[in-house]
Amino acid sequence: MKQDFLDRMKEMLNDEYALYLETLQQPPYRGLRINTLKIGIDEFQKLDLYALKPTPFAKDSFYLDAAVSGVGNHPSHLSGMIYLQEPSAASAVSVLDPQENDWVLDLCAAPGGKSTQIAARLNNTGFLLSNEIENSRANILLSNMERCGVSEMMVSNASPAALCEQVKGWFDKVLVDAPCSGEGMFKKNAKALEDWSIEHVKACQSRQLHILDSAYQALKQEGVLVYSTCTYAPEENELVIQKFLAAHKDMELVDCNVKFGRAGLSGYGINEAYVRRIFPMDQGEGHFIAKMVKHGEQELSPIKEIKALKLNEAVQDFMNKQGCAPLHFYEQQGKVYGRAAPFIKLDKIRILRQGIECGEIIKNRFEPHHAFYLASVNQPYFKQSYELKPDEIKTYLHGDVINAELKGYTAILYQGVGIGFAKGDGRILKNKFPKGLRVNSF
Numbered sequence: 001m002k003q004d005f006l007d008r009m010k011e012m013l014n015d016e017y018a019l020y021l022e023t024l025q026q027p028p029y030r031g032l033r034i035n036t037l038k039i040g041i042d043e044f045q046k047l048d049l050y051a052l053k054p055t056p057f058a059k060d061s062f063y064l065d066a067a068v069s070g071v072g073n074h075p076s077h078l079s080g081m082i083y084l085q086e087p088s089a090a091s092a093v094s095v096l097d098p099q100e101n102d103w104v105l106d107l108c109a110a111p112g113g114k115s116t117q118i119a120a121r122l123n124n125t126g127f128l129l130s131n132e133i134e135n136s137r138a139n140i141l142l143s144n145m146e147r148c149g150v151s152e153m154m155v156s157n158a159s160p161a162a163l164c165e166q167v168k169g170w171f172d173k174v175l176v177d178a179p180c181s182g183e184g185m186f187k188k189n190a191k192a193l194e195d196w197s198i199e200h201v202k203a204c205q206s207r208q209l210h211i212l213d214s215a216y217q218a219l220k221q222e223g224v225l226v227y228s229t230c231t232y233a234p235e236e237n238e239l240v241i242q243k244f245l246a247a248h249k250d251m252e253l254v255d256c257n258v259k260f261g262r263a264g265l266s267g268y269g270i271n272e273a274y275v276r277r278i279f280p281m282d283q284g285e286g287h288f289i290a291k292m293v294k295h296g297e298q299e300l301s302p303i304k305e306i307k308a309l310k311l312n313e314a315v316q317d318f319m320n321k322q323g324c325a326p327l328h329f330y331e332q333q334g335k336v337y338g339r340a341a342p343f344i345k346l347d348k349i350r351i352l353r354q355g356i357e358c359g360e361i362i363k364n365r366f367e368p369h370h371a372f373y374l375a376s377v378n379q380p381y382f383k384q385s386y387e388l389k390p391d392e393i394k395t396y397l398h399g400d401v402i403n404a405e406l407k408g409y410t411a412i413l414y415q416g417v418g419i420g421f422a423k424g425d426g427r428i429l430k431n432k433f434p435k436g437l438r439v440n441s442f
């Protein structure tokens with residue numbers, strides 16, 4: 001640990017500093033969230049796959065024992081039943097408290113822990129715009145959204161300023177889970193520790209304030225803005241909130257109104273009782289959360305909807321035979337996408353995905369995409385499916401054929417949840433599990 005950092009923690013924590021030092025010797029807290037888009041909390045617990053203990057941070061968040069390994073390759077993960085998430089990271093969405101039919105913007109969203117958590121709360125209603133500025137991280141965000149079966153979403157790869165200029169006043173709720181100096185991540189992320197300096201903390205503050213200025217524009221009147229970080233530095237937490245509120249007089253800091261964590265640090269010009277801090281002594285690696293409401297009027301960017309597509313015959317035929325939720329479809333360069341609400345058009349922004357990637361029209365045939373079978377909204381509609389037997393799960397995830405007398409495209413289920421698909425010839429099911437995801441063991 002860097003001495004400058006430890007000196008600051010000593011000043012911040014006083015009597016608790018020794019306890020904090022002790023936590024540094026312990027393994028980091030680990031957790032998973034049950035993705036209720038795919039499976040109920042009780043139902044997942046009945047599978048008895050992992051020893052789970054509830055965390056105080058969200059009702060779908062559980063501690064995972066440090067000794068458990070291979071979860072990322074396990075079918076419960078590949079089918080999107082769970083998302084691995086450090087427990088205190090589940091706290092910000094509890095404060096944001098998304099409700100069905102809300103329009104939510106997650107401005108700094110990769111790899112997608114909080115976006116997939118928001119999506120589960122929205123339950124395939126409303127609209128979730130998940131943005132990530134870094135190209136490669138945006139791709140990871142998209143794959144996590146697909147795996148978790150989210151359909152009422154858009155994944156974009158833009159700077160907050162460029163994006164928010166086009167979506168002024170659209171959102172009921174905006175989450176800024178800001179890039180920060182990551183002091184709560186030092187145990188897991190050696191790079192965060194290596195990069196740490198007071199200058200870096202200050203540079204982070206300036207970036208955080210810029211991102212918040214953009215987020216402000218996207219919020220509708222009476223909309224809720226939640227700001228979170230995984231760092232302890234007051235310059236990036238209480239001070240950011242104080243500076244942001246001073247610059248936006250129509251924003252009000254409100255009580256996070258949750259039972260976990262503790263009040264913020266005093267002496268930074270905000271009501272510290274309203275914000276939440278989580279230190280490792282509070283059962284998670286570390287988070288800061290503040291909740292604000294916008295009272296001022298906000299100009300509204302026009303919402304441009306894309307006209308519903310009349311489906312190509314091959315696609316219509318496939319949908320009739322396979323079964324899928326009633327969706328609006330959109331086609332681009334032969335690829336077909338679907339979502340329950342009409343598609344939205346945004347200009348000059350790199351959009352990685354809107355809705356579910358259903359598949360591709362190739363020479364007037366329709367070739368479905370893996371994401372079609374992972375989409376939670378489609379699960380009740382599949383007309384032909386095959387539940388993997390315990391001894392077939394490894395076979396399927398390895399990419400091998402399954403013996404079954406089924407013909408045509410078939411949804412493959414693990415414990416009743418879509419994990420992929422296959423194509424039967426009446427004798428065997430040819431494996432369509434994506435090559436890049438195949439695993440040898442779990």
Ligand SMILES: C[S@@+](CC[C@H](N)C(=O)[O-])C[C@H]1O[C@@H](n2cnc3c(N)ncnc32)[C@H](O)[C@@H]1O
Binds near residue numbers: 109115134177
């Ligand atoms: C704390 S992480 C987000 C974690 C994510 N919310 C989750 O729960 O999985 C912050 C993200 O902000 C992105 N970021 C970095 N610089 C940014 C900037 N100037 N504006 C917006 N986002 C930025 C990073 O690439 C990173 O993915």
